[in-house]
Amino acid sequence: MVRIRSAVSADGSDVARVYVDSWNDGFGELMPAAVLDDGRIARWSETLAGGNWWVAEVDGTVAGFVGIGASRDPIDPELGELDTIAVDSPxxxxxxxxxxxxxxxxxxxxxxxxxxxxxxxxxxxxQEFYAKTGWTLSGSTRDDGRQVSYRRRFR
Ligand SMILES: CC(C)(COP(=O)(O)OP(=O)(O)OC[C@H]1O[C@@H](n2cnc3c(N)ncnc32)[C@H](O)[C@@H]1OP(=O)(O)O)[C@@H](O)C(=O)NCCC(=O)NCCS
Structure with missing residues (x-):
C-alpha cells in the first residue's frame, strides 16, 4: 500500500538515492550521469526541510518523492511549478x-x-505520464528545444 507523507530532512539520503537512480536510468544517454555523494544528500536534506516536498512509502520504504514551488522559468510567483517527481525503478x-x-x-x-x-x-x-495525469503540452520549449513544458489550469 502506498502512503504519502510530508518529507522531512531525515529523508535526504533516501530522496537523493531515488533521485540519482531515477535520473541515471530514466534519462540514460540523454543527460550526464548524477552522482550520489554526501554533498547531494546534504543539499536534499536542506531542500526537504523547507517544506512542499512529499515522499511515497511502500511498506515503510521510500519509493518516490515529489516537490512543488513557484515557477522558476518563467520566474513567476503567481504560477505554480511541479519541481521534481521520481519513483524508484522497482x-x-x-x-x-x-x-x-x-x-x-x-x-x-x-x-x-x-x-x-x-x-x-x-x-x-x-510525457505519457504527464499527459495521463492531467497535464497538457504548452508549446513552449527551452534548452534549444531539448525541454518542453506542460501546463494545467486549476481555475
Ligand atoms: C515518470 C515516473 C515518475 C512515473 O511513475 P510511476 O509510479 O511508474 O507512474 P504510475 O504507475 O502512476 O503510471 C501512471 C501512468 O503514466 C504512464 N507511464 C508511466 N510510466 C510510463 C512509461 N515508462 N512508459 C509509458 N507510459 C508510462 C502510463 O500511462 C501509466 O499508466 P498505466 O501504468 O496504467 O499505463 C517514473 O517512471 C520515474 O520516476 N521516472 C524517472 C524520472 C522521471 O521521468 N521523472 C518525470 C519526468 S522529468
Missing amino acids: YRRQGVGTALMHEAVEHLAAHYDEAIVWTLANYPQG
Missing part, C-alpha cells in the same frame, strides 16, 4: 507516481491558478 507502474502527483496537484491547486512542469522533449515515458 516500484514503477504501480500507481506510486500517480499518488504522488495527486498530492502535489492538490497543493498546487490550493495556492495557484495554474502550474507548469518541464521535462525532456525526447522522453516519451515522462
Whole structure:
C-alpha cells in the first residue's frame, strides 16, 4: 500500500538515492550521469526541510518523492511549478507516481491558478505520464528545444 507523507530532512539520503537512480536510468544517454555523494544528500536534506516536498512509502520504504514551488522559468510567483517527481525503478507502474502527483496537484491547486512542469522533449515515458495525469503540452520549449513544458489550469 502506498502512503504519502510530508518529507522531512531525515529523508535526504533516501530522496537523493531515488533521485540519482531515477535520473541515471530514466534519462540514460540523454543527460550526464548524477552522482550520489554526501554533498547531494546534504543539499536534499536542506531542500526537504523547507517544506512542499512529499515522499511515497511502500511498506515503510521510500519509493518516490515529489516537490512543488513557484515557477522558476518563467520566474513567476503567481504560477505554480511541479519541481521534481521520481519513483524508484522497482516500484514503477504501480500507481506510486500517480499518488504522488495527486498530492502535489492538490497543493498546487490550493495556492495557484495554474502550474507548469518541464521535462525532456525526447522522453516519451515522462510525457505519457504527464499527459495521463492531467497535464497538457504548452508549446513552449527551452534548452534549444531539448525541454518542453506542460501546463494545467486549476481555475
Ligand atoms: C515518470 C515516473 C515518475 C512515473 O511513475 P510511476 O509510479 O511508474 O507512474 P504510475 O504507475 O502512476 O503510471 C501512471 C501512468 O503514466 C504512464 N507511464 C508511466 N510510466 C510510463 C512509461 N515508462 N512508459 C509509458 N507510459 C508510462 C502510463 O500511462 C501509466 O499508466 P498505466 O501504468 O496504467 O499505463 C517514473 O517512471 C520515474 O520516476 N521516472 C524517472 C524520472 C522521471 O521521468 N521523472 C518525470 C519526468 S522529468
